[in-house]
Amino acid sequence: MKKLILITATFILVSNTLFAQQSQPNEDPFFYQISGLVYVYEFDLTNRDKTDTHKIPKEPLKFKIASKETDANDNSTYYVIKFIAITPETGTIASLIGSNTFVNSSDNDKYFWLRKDELDNYLADGFIKKSYKIPNLNATYGANLALPFKLRPKTSGQNIKLIPELTLGGYLGLKWRISHSEPFYFSFPVITLGLATLNINDNNSTATPDKGDGTVLGITGSWGGIFQLKDFQFGVMMGWDRAAGELGKEWIYNDKSWYSFSIGYSFLGNTTADKEKKNSNP
Numbered sequence: 573m574k575k576l577i578l579i580t581a582t583f584i585l586v587s588n589t590l591f592a593q594q595s596q597p598n599e600d601p602f603f604y605q606i607s608g609l610v611y612v613y614e615f616d617l618t619n620r621d622k623t624d625t626h627k628i629p630k631e632p633l634k635f636k637i638a639s640k641e642t643d644a645n646d647n648s649t650y651y652v653i654k655f656i657a658i659t660p661e662t663g664t665i666a667s668l669i670g671s672n673t674f675v676n677s678s679d680n681d682k683y684f685w686l687r688k689d690e691l692d693n694y695l696a697d698g699f700i701k702k703s704y705k706i707p708n709l710n711a712t713y714g715a716n717l718a719l720p721f722k723l724r725p726k727t728s729g730q731n732i733k734l735i736p737e738l739t740l741g742g743y744l745g746l747k748w749r750i751s752h753s754e755p756f757y758f759s760f761p762v763i764t765l766g767l768a769t770l771n772i773n774d775n776n777s778t779a780t781p782d783k784g785d786g787t788v789l790g791i792t793g794s795w796g797g798i799f800q801l802k803d804f805q806f807g808v809m810m811g812w813d814r815a816a817g818e819l820g821k822e823w824i825y826n827d828k829s830w831y832s833f834s835i836g837y838s839f840l841g842n843t844t845a846d847k848e849k850k851n852s853n854p
């Protein structure tokens with residue numbers, strides 16, 4: 573049991589280290605998508621020069637930023653952009669007739685430019701929006717995964733019990749983005765390992781009365797799935813506990829499954845929505 577506690581403590585330490593590294597994660601990969609009236613300007617890639625020739629990209633065309641540049645004349649910042657391959661299916665009628673007014677399929681190999689302040693304004697007004705790539709898979713990890721209550725099924729003459737317990741641990745899992753526009757995720761499987769304080773008394777132990785009641789340290793592990801819709805989380809975890817020490821040997825819940833579920837409770841404790849609001853562009 574001492575070795576298992578040592579392994580668990582090491583897992584928690586590693587989780588804390590990873591969590592510190594994750595505190596400023598990179599944003600999920602995305603494209604910019606046209607959602608309103610936007611003007612872009614042709615860029616002379618050969619001479620690396622801006623032009624005054626403008627075009628209108630129509631919804632729902634998407635582009636990516638090729639580079640971030642500084643204008644030597646006024647020290648302003650602008651972006652060189654390139655539209656994702658335009659086809660009759662992804663473009664508009666303009667892409668079929670080759671209009672010079674609109675960005676169309678003849679512009680697939682061209683680059684355009686846009687001032688940083690213009691892009692910021694378009695984003696703020698909703699004329700340009702971020703379109704995140706899905707399905708997008710990342711690792712999720714951290715420390716102190718919170719399980720508000722544990723539901724212990726009926727066993728050894730004890731009815732179903734809903735018990736709050738203090739847990740110190742870490743979690744590892746896979747995190748799937750499930751929305752192009754909103755910070756919606758599904759994390760599965762999420763695997764946890766930690767230390768828990770377990771209350772042992774005459775009602776949940778077969779130990780002789782002279783051993784008394786008490787709170788002991790135990791190992792707790794679980795797995796499950798968690799949905800995260802912005803800062804709202806709900807999910808279900810299934811786990812097992814093992815109590816340490818002489819008092820813990822006779823605990824009736826040793827190695828028996830429990831369940832933890834919640835709606836609106838922050839299992840993982842992070843706020844993805846806030847992360848995506850910090851930096852609207854590179």
